Amino acid sequence: MINLYIFYHIENWKGLTCCDIGYECQKIDHWYSECMKVSNDIIRDNEESDDDNDAIEINTNEVSIENKDSDDESINPSVLWVIGDSTLCEFEEIYNNYYYKKYGYGTQLYHYFDKNIIVKNLAISGTSSKSFILEQSYHELIKNMKAGDYLTFGFGHNDEKREEERYTNPNGDYKTMGSFANSIYENYIKIAMERNVSIILTTPIVRRTDKSTWSSDKLHITKTKDGYEGGDYPQAIRDLGKTLNIPVIDMTVKTKELYDTFGYNNTLYLHAWKINDSSSVDNTHLNLWGSKYVAYLFTRDIKQASIDGLSEYVIDAPIPTKEENFIKNPTYNVTLIN
Template identity: 30%
Template sequence: MSLDRRTLLRAALGGTIASAYGMEPASAAGGHRRTVFVAGDSTAATYATADIPRAGWGQALPVFLRPEITVVNAALSGASSKSFADLGRLDLIRAAIRPGDVLLISFGHNDEKTEDPARYTEPWTTFQEYLRRYLDGARARHARPILVTPVERRRFRTDGTPYESHGEYPAAMRALAEATGTPLIDLTALSFALWSRLGPEATKDYFLWSEPQGLADNTHFQAHGAIEVARLVAAAGPQIPGRDRHALHDPAIPDDVLVWPPTRPAES
């Protein structure tokens, strides 16, 4: 990637992150800029300078979109489909989203927490019921919802073979997408295939692993992982506006294109 392209991309990312404060999409001369909203959890969230090198795939998504597209990353650390809606975060998106915009909806990690009634949902009942609220909210505003199954964790057996960790939640989301005619990005399957190809050691460069710091986080990403998961999302989402095909086919996007704001936007 050339220095000029990297500088331009960092400037665009800075503007995108700034637009997430208050969930107000940017305006362009002559009208509303097409906006991609992200509703999700910590795997997608935008992190602050104090969190470096931790990053979410929603934070990296603008890398793969043209500069005229705005990304409002409302993903909230610790959120489930239930808690995100119950906290009023979905209402904020519905107030800001406009006709022609896109809403990416990705939950599952925290819906699985049976010990936490504020977040737990059951895959085939309450999980689907809450997800329908996102679909209905976007469509009521003439925006397009896209369901995104939860990104797979880094899970390997002692013999090095990977295994899935999300139970029936991805299947429940796939079934809901089919039943409602909603576009689906199967990030569970895509990320599982990627981790399977990379294997136990190489995946450490994607997740929040750091031997000197004693970090061994198999759920959250460092910059490289966030960028590559965002690539999976953008590549599999033809309905996402303004995809940058040059970036999607660039295998050498550097980690330092990401921008970390002073505070976490979704928590400000």
């Protein structure tokens, strides 16, 4: 076997740049290296060491990847737990064969926080602050909620239902048994406080009005009827926040202001439609555009509230547009409409 020479003179050398099998490259000086024959024992040793080096190289690559993502791994994100009713929840497809689908605004909050916040939405359609505690989502919350996390919730739409399993009385403070405030305090706030979880109280979003005026029920101010006492559910939340010194995001006021700005003819486009006809509008449930818009408003107020460890992670974002978000449900099936 003829020895091969590797010259390092970059400007002139155009020849071979590696040694043949059985030869090992040894540098002579800065001008060239010489391929020297090696013994079979050395070859075997090198093969064994190569096997080890293969494993080392794999591990090195893994370390390299870890180092590459070290900035992300150094972040210990906090969890924002979101609970509530259908105005926040994610809907199962089987119950969402709408031309413009239903979306709870809790499903869109993640768009407006950076990677320091993880949004975990456990809201369930049809629940009140009273009935939610019977759901698996409540047990998941209680099991996993920990110090440094945040908790927000949107109840009210179903607490006002005249049904024993869901109704809570809008009157009375957090010490009054059976009251809306007491249900929220005992089932959520008290437990969160014990775990050093930060709480953000939220009033319910309005129900859409189809005229230029607002009836009290659209604003969650109910009348006494059928043995169930009426009252002002959003105000109960506001009073609770004031009493316990907990920040309140007043989504009742925020959404009413938004709807007044749009005008009732245009708020149609914020809500779900069962079929491709505005007469089928669902005045309670938002569509994709509506849910993104409400989530946007919610997070703007979070930012302004200066909640340590949360507000600073709200990202600057444009207002969601109708053009991009008022879109037909791609899986809509007209034959399934009742």
